[in-house]
Amino acid sequence: MATRSRRSERRNQVLSRERIIETAIELLDAGGEAAMTTRALTERLSTGSGAIYYRVGSRDDLLDAATETLVTAALAADPMAVSSLPEDEIRTVALALFDVIAEHPWLATRLIRQVVRKPFGTVTVGIFERIGRQVGALGVPRASWFDAASTLVHYILGAVSQNTAMEGDTPDGSHDRGAFLDATEAAWQNLAEDYPFMHAVASQMHAHDDREQFLTGIAVIVDGLTRLG
Amino acid sequence: MATRSRRSERRNQVLSRERIIETAIELLDAGGEAAMTTRALTERLSTGSGAIYYRVGSRDDLLDAATETLVTAALAADPMAVSSLPEDEIRTVALALFDVIAEHPWLATRLIRQVVRKPFGTVTVGIFERIGRQVGALGVPRASWFDAASTLVHYILGAVSQNTAMEGDTPDGSHDRGAFLDATEAAWQNLAEDYPFMHAVASQMHAHDDREQFLTGIAVIVDGLTRLG
């Protein structure tokens, strides 16, 4: 009786596209791409495999749909240009993407894939448009708008993807952050002579904050772009 | 008789790790990740599946090894700092990566994966070291070296990954570049009002050269970095 309040969108339809995507995201979050199988999905939804194909198509289509759902939500969730500075808008979009990937690590690979394979899909165009609108206000001459927006988008997606927590896909929870850092530390000693730079910044690596570094990178690029005139 | 000149590295060893990696790269180049299966590999090498596991380990290990082989070769192939300017060195490394991914599109996803999962592996450290050494000469203060190198690496890997040709993984050769651009053109009309920026730069998109745009991006970042002091 308590579970009766289900909005029946279209007569007696038990399975909605939304519910499939939602469940897929749960599986992906819990165990990475490898965990999102047709069988795991049909079991959770107590349905047949054909139903999923009927609603969303192939596994790949489902992954794309899940990506689109999360990215669209992430981009829509913020204040959206309350007459803010262009750099603030860029930062807002960038951090929204940073955070959604931090929450859903499997998105890193998928987002880049989406940009490559569907350059005119909702996701790609949505990000590009949002960023692109700001470059004019930044003082970038019109002829360089596309280059400027591309530079920002390439950096933002590259950085957020590369900052993904490494557990992401592997189900073996080797979270021993300590043991990992120790092994790293040991590895550095051998690298000292062949890799002077790595050795020199080793201490900065341990101290740094991904999010702040990300913002520094954006500031650097924005600064460079203002000089494109 | 003509094929007799095979260097027998270690007595009567028919299968070398190198030959497996080489064959894997061939399969990957021909049909993307999906085409590199254990069975395709064993068939081409006329061997059993166990032999591959004995030499290189899992499929994932093989993918990593193939990535490392290509990236290492790409980074080693150039002049390497003939007392050139730091920006030139950065450009050289960047273009080497750009080109190797253009030749092997499946590398895009794999390279980012490698950076995320093996932050202290040969590939990641190699790229970082190579780029990082230049930031000092660029005038970046020591305290910002790590941030500066990270910004460059994130941009470079992001840009080269996103510039990957879209056929990459799909075996269905839908290369109709013309039809694709037409569909794109049509899509733009509908976007005109909701996506003013996209509409404004549509002409620049068709004209632009990926490689040049990539270099513009690097110049922008280098410019921004020199002002970090």
Added chain:
DNA sequence: ACCTGAACACCGTTCAAGT
């Protein structure tokens, strides 16, 4: 030490059949 290849426990996808 190195390789074989059958066997195992999975996959994604299709499609006749049901309602």
Added chain:
DNA sequence: ACCTGAACACCGTTCAAGT
């Protein structure tokens, strides 16, 4: 229109057995 679920054609990986 929407869903079921058996069947198909694959996968990656293991491991006893061979040399």
